[in-house]
Amino acid sequence: MHLDLLTHPAVLIVSALAVTRLARLVTIDAFPFGVLRKRVAEWANDRYAPNAAPLTERFAGRGIIAHKVSVYDGQAPLSYLLHCPWCMSMWIAPVVAVLAATGTWWLWLAVPLAFSTVAGLLASLAE
Numbered sequence: 001m002h003l004d005l006l007t008h009p010a011v012l013i014v015s016a017l018a019v020t021r022l023a024r025l026v027t028i029d030a031f032p033f034g035v036l037r038k039r040v041a042e043w044a045n046d047r048y049a050p051n052a053a054p055l056t057e058r059f060a061g062r063g064i065i066a067h068k069v070s071v072y073d074g075q076a077p078l079s080y081l082l083h084c085p086w087c088m089s090m091w092i093a094p095v096v097a098v099l100a101a102t103g104t105w106w107l108w109l110a111v112p113l114a115f116s117t118v119a120g121l122l123a124s125l126a127e
Contacts, residue, residue, distance in 0.1 A: 006101050014107065015100045017114035022096070023089040024120075027082060041079035048076030 006012070026033055073080065081087050099106045 006097065011100055011107070011110075014110045014114045015096050017117040018110040019089050019093050019096050020085075021113040021117040021120075022092050023085040024117075026092070027085045027088050037082050041075070041082050044076035044078040044082075048079070 026037070075083075081091075096110075100110070
């Protein structure tokens with residue numbers, strides 16, 4: 001393993017931009033995972049049973065006013081993960097770090113992903 005690669009600033013930046021692009025690809029972009037993401041999210045939401053009774057009902061009559069707050073915006077945790085780039089990046093980043101530590105071959109994949117991230121950000125600014 002080439003752990004010294006992980007400390008090189010250029011590899012860190014390129015890998016971080018690659019994580020950003022991969023997270024967006026999985027969570028937001030319609031192609032290639034949009035249909036699969038939608039089906040898995042619907043499957044997860046159909047089987048998700050959040051806390052049975054809202055807090056308001058559980059504490060009714062006790063003089064306590066509380067509201068049920070859904071951590072996942074009413075979605076199943078898996079569905080939320082599939083639509084949250086911040087969440088997904090936490091799962092992608094360790095994989096990218098391991099790949100980056102295996103050698104310079106990783107840059108052949110990471111550099112185009114990094115360029116795509118930068119191009120997308122610049123295009124967003126230009127709109």
